[in-house]
Amino acid sequence: MKRVAIGIDIGGTNTVLGVVDENGDVLVKDSISTPTHGDAKKYVHSLSDSINELIDSVHKLNADAEVMGIGIGAPNGNYYKGTIEQAANLAFKGVVPLVDMLRENFPHLKALALTNDANAAAMGEMIYGGAKGMKNFVMITLGTGLGSGIVVNGDLVYGHDGFAGEVGHTTVIPHGRVCGCGGEGHLEAYCSAPGIKRTVFELLAKYNDGESELAKYSFGELDSKKVYEAAERGDKIAIEAFEITGEHLGQGLGDTVCHLSPEAIFLFGGPTAAGDFIFKPTKESMERHVLPIFRNKVEILPSKLKSGSAAIVGASALVWKELEKE
Amino acid sequence: MKRVAIGIDIGGTNTVLGVVDENGDVLVKDSISTPTHGDAKKYVHSLSDSINELIDSVHKLNADAEVMGIGIGAPNGNYYKGTIEQAANLAFKGVVPLVDMLRENFPHLKALALTNDANAAAMGEMIYGGAKGMKNFVMITLGTGLGSGIVVNGDLVYGHDGFAGEVGHTTVIPHGRVCGCGGEGHLEAYCSAPGIKRTVFELLAKYNDGESELAKYSFGELDSKKVYEAAERGDKIAIEAFEITGEHLGQGLGDTVCHLSPEAIFLFGGPTAAGDFIFKPTKESMERHVLPIFRNKVEILPSKLKSGSAAIVGASALVWKELEKE
Numbered sequence: 001m002k003r004v005a006i007g008i009d010i011g012g013t014n015t016v017l018g019v020v021d022e023n024g025d026v027l028v029k030d031s032i033s034t035p036t037h038g039d040a041k042k043y044v045h046s047l048s049d050s051i052n053e054l055i056d057s058v059h060k061l062n063a064d065a066e067v068m069g070i071g072i073g074a075p076n077g078n079y080y081k082g083t084i085e086q087a088a089n090l091a092f093k094g095v096v097p098l099v100d101m102l103r104e105n106f107p108h109l110k111a112l113a114l115t116n117d118a119n120a121a122a123m124g125e126m127i128y129g130g131a132k133g134m135k136n137f138v139m140i141t142l143g144t145g146l147g148s149g150i151v152v153n154g155d156l157v158y159g160h161d162g163f164a165g166e167v168g169h170t171t172v173i174p175h176g177r178v179c180g181c182g183g184e185g186h187l188e189a190y191c192s193a194p195g196i197k198r199t200v201f202e203l204l205a206k207y208n209d210g211e212s213e214l215a216k217y218s219f220g221e222l223d224s225k226k227v228y229e230a231a232e233r234g235d236k237i238a239i240e241a242f243e244i245t246g247e248h249l250g251q252g253l254g255d256t257v258c259h260l261s262p263e264a265i266f267l268f269g270g271p272t273a274a275g276d277f278i279f280k281p282t283k284e285s286m287e288r289h290v291l292p293i294f295r296n297k298v299e300i301l302p303s304k305l306k307s308g309s310a311a312i313v314g315a316s317a318l319v320w321k322e323l324e325k326e
Numbered sequence: 327m328k329r330v331a332i333g334i335d336i337g338g339t340n341t342v343l344g345v346v347d348e349n350g351d352v353l354v355k356d357s358i359s360t361p362t363h364g365d366a367k368k369y370v371h372s373l374s375d376s377i378n379e380l381i382d383s384v385h386k387l388n389a390d391a392e393v394m395g396i397g398i399g400a401p402n403g404n405y406y407k408g409t410i411e412q413a414a415n416l417a418f419k420g421v422v423p424l425v426d427m428l429r430e431n432f433p434h435l436k437a438l439a440l441t442n443d444a445n446a447a448a449m450g451e452m453i454y455g456g457a458k459g460m461k462n463f464v465m466i467t468l469g470t471g472l473g474s475g476i477v478v479n480g481d482l483v484y485g486h487d488g489f490a491g492e493v494g495h496t497t498v499i500p501h502g503r504v505c506g507c508g509g510e511g512h513l514e515a516y517c518s519a520p521g522i523k524r525t526v527f528e529l530l531a532k533y534n535d536g537e538s539e540l541a542k543y544s545f546g547e548l549d550s551k552k553v554y555e556a557a558e559r560g561d562k563i564a565i566e567a568f569e570i571t572g573e574h575l576g577q578g579l580g581d582t583v584c585h586l587s588p589e590a591i592f593l594f595g596g597p598t599a600a601g602d603f604i605f606k607p608t609k610e611s612m613e614r615h616v617l618p619i620f621r622n623k624v625e626i627l628p629s630k631l632k633s634g635s636a637a638i639v640g641a642s643a644l645v646w647k648e649l650e651k652e
Contacts, residue, residue: 076619086619136486150585152485157478159587160462161623169617170581173500181617255496259476259585261485291495291507293402293412297487 002065004058006051007316009117010034010074012089017050018309019058019067020316024128026309027065028057040096048105069111070102071318073120073311078162082114088180111322117141117311119156119165121303122149123321124314125266129304136262139303140167140253142269145180146188146195150260156321167256168192172248187252191245193224193271199241200227212237228274242277249278250285257290257298268303268310275302328391330384332377333642335443336360336400338415343376344635345384345393346642350454352635353391354383366422374431395437396428397644399446399637404488408440437648443467443637445482445491447629448475449647450640451592456630462588465629466493466579468595471506472514472521476586482647493582494518498574513578517571519550519596525567526553538563554600568603575604576611583616583624594629594636601628 004027008017011034018029030050035043051070058065076087082099084092099112106112115123122139125131131139135154141147146168150157157164168188169181176185177198189195200214200222209215213230214222214237230238253265271278283300290298305313330353334343337360344355356376361369377396384391402413408425410418425438432438441449448465451457457465461480467473472494476483483490494514495507502511503524515521526540526548535541539556540548540563556564579591597604609626616624631639 136490152478152483153481155479157586159478160589161587161620163619164462164585164587166584166587166617166620169584171577171615172497174498174577183615183617251497251500255581256585258492258495259490259582260483261487261490261492263486289497289509291492291509293489294487294492 002062003068004065005068005316005319006054006070007120007312007314007319008047008070008072009120009311009315010072010084010090011311012075015047016312017047017054018312018316019054019065020313022320024124024313024317026312027061028054029309029312030054035091037091040092040098040101043092044098044101044105048102051106067109068323069109069113069319070106071111071120071123071315071322072098072114073117073315074098074114075116076163077114077116077119079113079115079119079156079158080162082112084114110326111319113318113322115156115158115318116147116163116165117314118147119149120314120318121147121268121305121310122151122156122314123317124305124310125268125303126151127317127320128313130266130301131264134263136260138167138253138256138260138262138265140265140267142192142267142271144193146192151262152260167252170252170255172251187248190248191252196224196227196241196245196271197222199244200237203237203240203244207237209237214238224271225273228271228277231274231277239277242274243281245271246278246281247285249282250287251289253282253300254286254289257286257294261294262298264299264301266301266303268305269307272302328388329394330391331394331642331645332380332396333638333640333645334373334396334398335446335637335641336398336410336416337637338401341373342638343373343380344638344642345380345391346639348646350450350639350643352638353387354380355635355638356380361417363417366418366424366427369418370424370427370431374428377432393435394649395435395439395645396432397437397446397449397641397648398424398440399443399641400424400440401442402489403440403442403445405439405441405445405482405484406488408438410440436652437645439644439648441482441484441644442473442489442491443640444473445475446640446644447473447594447631447636448477448482448640449643450631450636451594451629452477453643453646454631454639456592456627457590460589462586464493464579464582464586464588464591466591466593468518468593468597470519472518477588478586493578496578496581498577513574516574517578522550522553522567522571522597523548525570526563529563529566529570533563535563540564550597551599554597554603557600557603565603568600569607571597572604572607572609573611575608576613577615579608579612579626580615583612583620587620588624590625590627592627592629594631595633598628
């Protein structure tokens with residue numbers, strides 16, 4: 001018997017899903033559109049069809065495969081209730097009881113669990129990645145936003161209402177940049193792909209620097225990859241943009257360390273491709289901001305999850321975690 | 327049989343200890359000097375004598391009393407190791423293995439545990455106070471500093487190294503006031519008894535206000551109680567000082583909420599006597615700073631621990647928590 005789990009990542013545009021084995025290898029995968037309108041019932045119907053097809057495919061690959069459960073990562077996913085609640089980037093309004101709806105279609109599966117995408121990534125890191133054996137760590141996902149998953153004593157922290165772990169919405173600059181959530185000065189407004197772009201534009205304005213290679217991009221065109229490439233070629237604006245990003249991120253992670261004293265903090269996502277340009281100033285800033293008792297104790301590490309499959313793999317890890325609890 | 331626990335609170339000047347019953351009532355108590363020099367051995371000897379005297383006294387009160395254990399709250403107390411490490415306000419240098427030293431003298435006790443004072447207060451709130459039945463909450467102690475104890479899923483969060491829960495050293499103002507720890511802009515530098523005093527002096531300077539009743543005090547004379555009394559009499563500087571304190575505290579607690587999504591946050595200590603002067607702006611600021619999903623979910627409540635005995639009672643609560651784990 002080969003035990004496998006289904007991982008589903010629900011994004012604003014697409015829902016990707018796959019069958020993952022206990023080593024974190026994706027055996028088969030699929031993708032369906034996340035609806036831009038309409039109700040959740042129809043979506044769950046297509047999703048269930050796709051899951052059944054995946055199960056068939058994996059059985060063709062290995063007749064002994066046993067599907068243990070389904071893990072789902074979704075924006076505003078509530079682990080306690082198995083629901084997606086008021087997700088700004090999804091068409092479903094209100095509260096969607098996704099776990100209950102899927103359980104009707106897959107009553108024989110041992111484990112069905114849902115959480116937000118960053119929590120799923122944290123589980124992926126713990127079950128398959130660099131956090132194997134760690135009991136206290138934090139996962140930070142950098143992309144369009146800044147997501148986080150917090151693990152304490154080997155378990156994800158969900159808090160009273162199921163929504164804990166929103167480090168992206170801690171305040172680093174009082175009355176600072178407007179955040180996507182409407183707040184001011186939140187970490188995510190500085191330390192995310194758009195945050196890096198915003199910093200570049202501030203710096204171009206500050207230095208009135210027409211010589212920077214970043215001066216040729218419109219706000220709509222620039223992305224964090226271009227900033228990284230410019231930094232590699234020695235562009236001063238690009239390098240300073242990463243230094244400032246690291247300064248803010250280190251401050252924010254310093255706050256996380258003071259709360260939780262984790263063994264390590266993992267960074268995942270596009271902007272981490274910049275390597276030392278972002279890791280070094282982040283680490284320096286974090287050490288400067290924390291209480292001396294925490295200094296040089298907490299590692300900042302790149303995630304070991306593969307960027308292409310991390311979302312599916314992370315979601316599937318929820319299944320193994322649920323089975324552990326039995 | 328009446329089960330009782332010994333609670334010990336080690337402060338820079340005095341060590342207070344008492345025998346506490348399961349309702350949180352202090353039956354007998356004592357106090358010895360915390361040494362200002364010398365080694366820990368001699369101190370543990372006096373402390374053990376005092377503990378034995380307390381045990382004798384409680385047996386005289388109630389022959390059926392059974393002492394279940396000793397709980398200790400101490401600056402830089404490490405729960406995992408039972409040690410006090412590099413505590414700035416204590417004469418003992420380096421690492422003092424206090425739990426091991428006491429265990430030699432009290433080998434028959436079922437539970438011996440040590441943590442820092444704010445964590446002990448959090449346990450007190452959970453076992454005897456306003457957090458009874460809560461699984462996710464945060465305790466904030468306002469005094470000379472700002473201490474905190476974080477409870478997740480019914481357990482104190484100690485983190486990887488035993489020192490988690492230092493919310494006082496999160497950064498609220500980048501490059502802000504110098505903190506006692508050497509850091510800049512830490513929450514404790516704004517939201518503590520000295521922090522309130524510092525704010526008053528900034529405001530007197532800002533407004534050049536010789537009319538405020540607080541204008542008559544030197545920096546050495548002013549304390550947060552005088553600021554509260556002035557606020558009650560309508561002094562504008564005093565009222566604004568609390569508003570600013572609440573603004574910063576709300577920002578810091580907002581960060582805590584984004585990390586942990588607790589059910590409630592309890593405030594304990596001298597400055598909380600100011601009531602609405604501090605609770606109201608704190609709550610308003612916290613709601614403004616958090617991600618909308620957390621808004622109007624987290625209560626900020628005054629601690630229900632009695633200020634005179636909270637330290638002993640909190641420390642004794644560690645014993646009941648340890649016995650639960652058996």
